[in-house]
Amino acid sequence: QQPVQSPQAVILREGEDAVINCSSSKALYSVHWYRQKHGEAPVFLMILLKGGEQKGHEKISASFNEKKQQSSLYLTASQLSYSGTYFCGTEHNYGNNRLAFGKGNQVVVIP
């Protein structure tokens, strides 16, 4: 079941904050966040696990609401390097790391 990501696109100036969201209609075991720049491969940012454990990027934070089956990624004091498309991947069953990816949030940071 493909998660839904919102908003589809965000434009912000350097230094501004933004929140992007990922929600699922099925119970989640974990949520992964990846960032992809144009013409490149996706790069891992963060994993949020059921039970509250987080692993990942130091400068980007995220939350995981198990009850609401959703996750949010917080881009704080954005930098030009934050531009790209952010994908969430949701895992519904522990053990196979099989992810369903959303369509992505396109983020553009301008000077």
Next chain:
Amino acid sequence: NAGVTQTPKFRILKIGQSMTLQCTQDMNHNYMYWYRQDPGMGLKLIYYSVGAGITDKGEVPNGYNVSRSTTEDFPLRLELAAPSQTSVYFCASSYDVHEQYFGPGTRLTVT
């Protein structure tokens, strides 16, 4: 450490031709994955493997086959290529249920 490598980078196939996309990782990861990414869409899982000799279908397996005879290699076979298989193909690997590392991708056009 080369990480995940994919060959070829680009390929044009005629309808009905066959080809194999190669994927190799040197991180001793047990899990490997094949995804396809169409423009403006997220990543769709084609096949995955949790270890040598073990493979399983993902979300969109029709028209593809895989094998995993070694830990390092996970080739994807396209039989009887169709225009609907025009896409960017990414191979990824992970150590158990952790972050996935993606290869640079293969851009395939079927005409």
